[in-house]
Amino acid sequence: MSDPLSKMMRMPAKRLPASEVPPPQPEVEDMAQSMAELQDKQDTSIIQIKGDIDLHESAQGIWVQIQDFFEAGSLFQLAIILGLSSLAYTISVMWQKKFRKLVDEAEKPIFSETGKLWIRRVNRVFFPAILAVFLLTCTQVAAWLSWPADLLRIAMNLAVAGTVIRFISTLIQSRVIAKWVAGVIWAIAALQILGWWGPTTSVLDSIQFGIGTNKISLLTVIKGLFYFVLFLWTATILSRVSEKHVKRIEEMTPSLRVLLTKLIRISLMVAAFLLGLNAIGVDLTSFAILGGAIGVGIGFGLQKVVSNFVSGIILLLDRSIKPGDVIAVEGSFGWVNTLGARYVSIIQRDGREHLIPNELLITEKVENWSFSNNDVRIPIKVGVSYNSDVRKAMELCLEAAVEEPRVKQFPKPVVRLTGFGDSAVDLEIRGWINDPVNGIGNIVSDVLLRVWDKFHENGIEIPYPQRDLHLRTLPADMMAHLKADVKNDLRQEMAAEAQAKN
Structure with a gap:
């Protein structure tokens, strides 16, 4: 006989219709949310406690290392470090002297300017790089012989950090930025040497703040800034290198070179920005919608800037x-x-x-002036007196234009009579040049100077502005007053001269 309970367990469960299923209670949802928040707080507290414990253990380890420093093995390692430093310094000095002698005694330039720049960069990192290689070799030998090598590892880390800092400082032109980068690298090296790198990252990762429903740690923010700076700096260097290579392509027009360098620079900057976002874990698909909204806002706020950019393209x-x-x-x-x-x-x-x-x-x-070609016509105005031979003056002006080296002989220069002015007969010399980039005022001055010399040699008068004053008959009383005034002025002048002589 079968058990009634087992029969009930074998019976299929009846499924209620959707309309009869009771909805979830708000109290249950609030309780679940509270439990989740409590769990997050507990996890954060555990991470912070773990970070404090790690820092405490690291501090104790440093104290033990300080005590062990004065042992015989540590002093032996210190002697090895000093000896390797002297050897690396001697080798670097000998290399630099040999390189300078090779460059100075060469009859022809061995390296280009770019090559010399990279050689100078290598010279700066030669000493710490050789020292790092020597220390790495000694560390491996000590590990193979089971000898203590703590100080050797510390010195090797410092040498590697010094090599990286010197090399990066040669690439960065700004001294302020180079100092900041050097400080960051030295700080990372110090944390690695002291054994605080792991605890420090744990503490930074435990410091979190919320943005909407997402939580971002301080460690993620620091990583993001590092990736952004690294990618943008790399993109800047690559754009400069590509610009130099594009300028060497003689088959391209100047406009095409500028356009290509701009497109390469913009593409590299956009790629660096997107790689930085991807490195910190930002979903680029969701960022596309946000980027569109930001683009619209920037378009309205920076209309002039965008207009100038599009006009440049x-x-x-x-x-x-x-x-x-x-x-x-x-x-x-x-x-x-x-x-x-x-x-x-x-x-x-x-x-x-x-x-x-x-x-x-x-x-x-x-x-x-040089859209289709570089040919430009230069007008030079000249005036001669009404008493002079105008035809002779025109011939002399034409000779002065022909003698100018920059004036083209085809089309030939000409001289035209343009009008009769108040004081002179107006002439105009018209000549063509094909190098306006060398200036216009200088060629006008040279031609006018030749005209001046030729006019003086051939008796052509260059007039100055003059006016004829015609006096009509004046009334008798006004004429008497004028004569009296003139006589008084003459008497005063004569008296002043006599007084000056006495």
């Missing part, structure tokens, strides 16, 4: 303005030095550099 694509072009815009005349992301640099003949926004070059009128 348009200038590079249509090649209406290129580096080296001679342009005139809003009273600024000179040649284009650089095409930037926000502005165009124009250098005038007097050395002043004007920064013209890219948007202005798109929306305003711009005179490009």
Whole structure:
């Protein structure tokens, strides 16, 4: 006979309809949430206690190491470290002297400027790098012979840190940033040597703060900043290297070179930013929506900046303005030095550099003297007296223009009579040049100086402004007053002269 209880267990369970299933009680949900928060607090407390215990144990270990330092084995390690340091320093000095002698005695340059720069960087890290290799070898030998090597490991870590710091400081141009980087590397090396690296990371990981439903630790923030700086710095170096290589490509036009370098720089910066986000665990798919919203906000807030950037891209694509072009815009005349992301640099003949926004070059009128070609016609105005031979003066002006080396002989220069002025007959010398980048005022001055010499040699008069004054008949009383005033002025002048002689 079967047991009634077993029959009930074998019976299939009846499933209630969805409409009859009771909804979850709010009290149960609040209780579950409270339990979860309590569990998180307990985990955080455990991590903090563990970090404190690790720090305490590390401090005790350091005290033991200080006591062991004065033992015979430690003094022997210290002697090895001093000997290896002297040997590494001697080798580095000999290498630097040999390299300098090789470069100085060479008849032709052995290395380019970039090669010399990298050699100087290697010279700076040569001593700590050799010392690190020597100490690493001694550490491995000591481990193989089961000898104590604690001080050797510490010295090796310091040598490696010094090598990294010296090499990075040669790559960073800013001294302030280089000092900050050196301080961070020395701090990491000190934590590794003292055995505090693990406890420190545990404490930093236990310090958390919430952003919405997510929790981020202080360690994650520090890692994120490190990755961002590292990737952006790497992208900057790569963009500079690529820019140098692009400038060496002679087949490219100047505008295409600038456009390509800008695209490479922007691509590297965006890639560095995305890699930094990915390194700290940010989901890039969710960031895409946020990035779109941020882009819209930036577009409204930075309309002028975005407009100048887009205008710069348009200038590079249509090649209406290129580096080296001679342009005139809003009273600024000179040649284009650089095409930037926000502005165009124009250098005038007097050395002043004007920064013209890219948007202005798109929306305003711009005179490009070298858009299709470099040929420019220069007008030079000259005036001669009405008493002079005008035809002879025109021949002399033409000779002066032909003798100027910068004036092209085809099309030939010409001289035109442009009008009859108040004091002179107006002439104009018209000549073509194909190097406006070398200046306009200097060639005008040279031609006018030749005209001056030729006019004096051939008796051509250059007039000065003059006016004829015609006096009509005046009334008798006014004429009498004028004569009296003139006589008084003459008497006063004569009296003053006599007094001065006495």
